[in-house]
Amino acid sequence: MENAKSTPVVIINETLRSRYFPDSSPLGQYIIAGMENDPPKQIIGVVDNIREGGLDADLKPAVFIPYAQMPDPLTAMLNQVLPKIWMVRTKVTPLSLQTTLRREVGAVDPEVAVSAFKTLEQVVGNSIKQERFNMVLAGAFAGLAMLLAAVGLYGVLSFSVAQRTREMGIRMALGAASGEILWLVLRQGMMLALIGLVAGIIATFGVTRFLSSMLFGITPNDPVTFLMVSILLTLVAALACYIPARKAARIDPMEALRYE
Amino acid sequence: MRPSDEILINVEDLNKVFITEEVETHALSGIHLKIRKGEYVAIAGPSGCGKSTLLSVLGLLDSPTEGDYSLNDSSVAELSASQRARIRNREVGFIFQSFNLIGDLTVYENVELPLTYQKMSKTERKERVHAALEKVSMAHRMKHYPSQLSGGQQQRVAVARAIVTEPSILLADEPTGNLDSANGDIVMEMLAHLHKHGSTICMVTHDPRYAKHAQRTVHLFDGRIVDDERKDPAETSEVDAA
Numbered sequence: 184m185e186n187a188k189s190t191p192v193v194i195i196n197e198t199l200r201s202r203y204f205p206d207s208s209p210l211g212q213y214i215i216a217g218m219e220n221d222p223p224k225q226i227i228g229v230v231d232n233i234r235e236g237g238l239d240a241d242l243k244p245a246v247f248i249p250y251a252q253m254p255d256p257l258t259a260m261l262n263q264v265l266p267k268i269w270m271v272r273t274k275v276t277p278l279s280l281q282t283t284l285r286r287e288v289g290a291v292d293p294e295v296a297v298s299a300f301k302t303l304e305q306v307v308g309n310s311i312k313q314e315r316f317n318m319v320l321a322g323a324f325a326g327l328a329m330l331l332a333a334v335g336l337y338g339v340l341s342f343s344v345a346q347r348t349r350e351m352g353i354r355m356a357l358g359a360a361s362g363e364i365l366w367l368v369l370r371q372g373m374m375l376a377l378i379g380l381v382a383g384i385i386a387t388f389g390v391t392r393f394l395s396s397m398l399f400g401i402t403p404n405d406p407v408t409f410l411m412v413s414i415l416l417t418l419v420a421a422l423a424c425y426i427p428a429r430k431a432a433r434i435d436p437m438e439a440l441r442y443e
Numbered sequence: 444m445r446p447s448d449e450i451l452i453n454v455e456d457l458n459k460v461f462i463t464e465e466v467e468t469h470a471l472s473g474i475h476l477k478i479r480k481g482e483y484v485a486i487a488g489p490s491g492c493g494k495s496t497l498l499s500v501l502g503l504l505d506s507p508t509e510g511d512y513s514l515n516d517s518s519v520a521e522l523s524a525s526q527r528a529r530i531r532n533r534e535v536g537f538i539f540q541s542f543n544l545i546g547d548l549t550v551y552e553n554v555e556l557p558l559t560y561q562k563m564s565k566t567e568r569k570e571r572v573h574a575a576l577e578k579v580s581m582a583h584r585m586k587h588y589p590s591q592l593s594g595g596q597q598q599r600v601a602v603a604r605a606i607v608t609e610p611s612i613l614l615a616d617e618p619t620g621n622l623d624s625a626n627g628d629i630v631m632e633m634l635a636h637l638h639k640h641g642s643t644i645c646m647v648t649h650d651p652r653y654a655k656h657a658q659r660t661v662h663l664f665d666g667r668i669v670d671d672e673r674k675d676p677a678e679t680s681e682v683d684a685a
């Protein structure tokens with residue numbers, strides 16, 4: 184167990200290791216962490232990075248120092264004043280440990296107040312609250328835009344089918360089956376949708392760089408996202424086209440031929 | 444051309460009733476009609492007597508309310524919509540009063556249209572379309588659109604479209620109704636020429652001048668056949684109409 188008199192030790196994070204010890208093992212080596220006059224500390228371990236400042240924060244080199252080996256009086260004082268955060272790993276439901284943790288901390292120092300219990304999920308959730316809000320807002324507008332596009336496509340095709348009622352009657356008289364009329368209208372609508380989709384994809388490549396600051400763990404031109412969104416839009420367009428196409432396929436050829 | 448013994452169309456006790464807002468209109472009542480292969484039949488009668496309704500039923504565009512209808516020895520009165528479409532495509536050629544060409548398609552594409560529903564190869568379609576357009580002397584206009592043609596030319600294209608599939612029967616609904624007399628005569632001569640070369644034709648007309656072109660005239664009145672006139676007894680003695 185490390186204490187103030189034992190060899191000063193630190194654990195470093197992966198970013199520090201890759202930056203300062205790219206080609207050799209840092210274990211057993213010494214670094215100075217803290218004031219210039221502080222004694223060198225021996226590296227005894229490397230841990231994964233932690234995004235303490237939020238999921239979108241840059242990863243910075245970090246050292247972890249035993250509480251008993253605070254490197255200088257100022258840091259030691261700040262540690263006394265600032266609220267401390269304790270992390271507890273458990274296999275049971277985390278918040279069920281509140282009473283136990285209060286009792287254990289109180290046993291060490293009855294003056295310490297233990298409050299604000301949070302699960303890691305809550306901590307992560309709070310850290311991305313703003314991003315989540317932005318995502319919901321952007322998603323809502325995107326959904327609205329998609330709905331408007333679908334309604335527009337439906338309207339255009341319905342109008343086109345109404346305009347071409349007589350043509351449908353002629354085609355049926357000449358032997359077109361319902362399926363062929365359905366496919367004729369569907370193809371016309373899907374061509375419009377595909378033109379829009381291609382134009383949209385090209386435009387998206389141009390504007391996604393403005394979104395890059397709002398993205399985490401994904402590139403602005405992520406191919407899977409583009410593919411999934413394209414498939415979704417194609418399906419929505421197909422549904423919007425199917426309704427007027429089905430209506431056209433059900434036209435009575437006699438009525439259609441009389442249609443002016 | 445002399446009609447053969449084979450019966451192409453056999454209609455027995457056919458009725459067609461339109462029901463609109465609780466009003467029943469008997470468009471056709473107790474129609475018995477046989478048309479033999481190679482026959483040229485005119486259906487005549489005053490406006491509203493059921494001529495066009497009968498033609499629509501014969502062309503499988505409409506279904507009878509009651510009665511039997513056989514085309515080429517197969518009952519077609521109660522087929523599904525897709526089966527009727529298939530038979531229309533292969534067995535029936537329509538010529539309408541108002542031409543009914545599709546304005547967005549060229550003359551070639553209009554004539555080709557029925558063949559595309561037969562899933563025919565492009566090469567064969569091309570041969571058939573060229574042959575049909577040659578027959579009506581419209582091959583030189585195949586890249587034109589209907590709006591660039593006169594009424595008479597449009598009707599000739601419609602005739603080409605009707606014959607391109609080599610159907611069992613041509614059904615013509617007032618084919619001269621929208622034409623001047625000169626163009627009307629050209630179309631009638633064209634139908635007479637097709638009949639001479641083996642086509643079976645059933646034409647609706649209210650004009651006695653054009654009905655004279657047919658070997659036989661069936662007169663309708665109030666949805667019933669009231670007369671079945673055979674122009675040349677020697678040629679039409681085998682024709683059997685109830």
